[in-house]
Amino acid sequence: MKALVLAKAGEIAIEDVQLAETLGPDDVQIKIHSVGICGSDVHYYQHGRIGPFVVKAPMVLGHEAAGVVLATGENVTHLSVGDRVCMEPGIPDLNSAQTRAGIYNLDPAVRFWATPPVHGCLRETVIHPAAFTFKLPDNVSFAEGAMVEPLAIGMQAATKAGIKPGDIALVIGAGPIGVVTALAALAGGCSDVIICDLFDEKLAVAASYEGLHAVNIKTGDLAGKVAAFTSGNGVDIVFECSGAKPAIATLAEHAAPGATAVLVGMPIDAAPMDIVAAQAKEITFKTIFRYANMYPRTLRLLSSGKLRVQPLISQTYKFSDSVAAFERAAAGHASDIKIMLEME
DSSP: OEEEEEEETTEEEEEEOOOOOOOOTTEEEEEEEEEEEOHHHHHHHHHSEETTEEOOSOEEOOOEEEEEEEEEOTTOOSOOTTOEEEEOOEEOOTTSHHHHTTOGGGOTTOEETTSTTSOOSOBSEEEEEGGGEEEOOTTSOHHHHHTHHHHHHHHHHHHHHTOOTTOEEEEEOOSHHHHHHHHHHHHTTOSEEEEEESOHHHHHHHHTSTTEEEEETTTSOHHHHHHHHHTTSOEEEEEEOSOOHHHHHTTTTTEEEEEEEEEOSOOSSOOOOOHHHHHHTTOEEEEOOSOSSOHHHHHHHHHHTSSOOGGGEEEEEEGGGHHHHHHHHHHTOTTOSEEEEEOO
């Protein structure tokens, strides 16, 4: 089949590949329709590695996907041929202690699409466990189905935050994960979410949503905006989605006493933090790594209209133009939120 293959850093191409996959009794075969380009895909393309995960052999990219069921294993009862589906890309060991505890995203043996040496889904078809394949509601498009993966990260963050109705949150970073986290926070009960970044183009997309209030960190008055919404008390929740060291260092600055901070963004290396400032406010810190059990919830919110992601899709390319799409993503245009690929 045709697939987008990363040979090494800076070298990708559409190639014919043969992958040793067999449809098992609990699996489904899926024809891929839409795949979103994630920042991790771009990082592997540019650098050939993320931390300890190194591309040592040609690897198919992509992990945000939706498609159509082509075949089902004999034990599969909740899916049928022709169903439109999206797929959770991490496959844990179902017998691990973490999976049994319901935190399968933390299973050390999880196999995650497009994380070396596991091939991703930017190819014509995939075979995937039915347990991690979810039927799309009729009013959810393939592109929206592919967006469930990044949305699930925002949903995990909002769930970990323990949002109370009427809370006010601050999201640091208006990239794809920052915006979907802000949207999940609104869906989770926040009355207002302030979102900040350095780029007006990204903030303009965020500001198009009711309940999101965009502030440029350099040219705007973030402290004033927080004070105005919270009567000077500070926000109830801070979501750090940038991974930027200066943001992490000053995380407590805009938080209310007793606030919760959720660390979502991943810094490239160790980042300092003003621990005393956080202690003085007794801030509760929480972290997330991917997500667990978020796909059904996310699909319900998409279907209800309480999550809208279409405005986040900046560009759509055909699969035959995948290399150009990755070059666009790697260029880092400030106006781009999510670039989508469609199979032909």
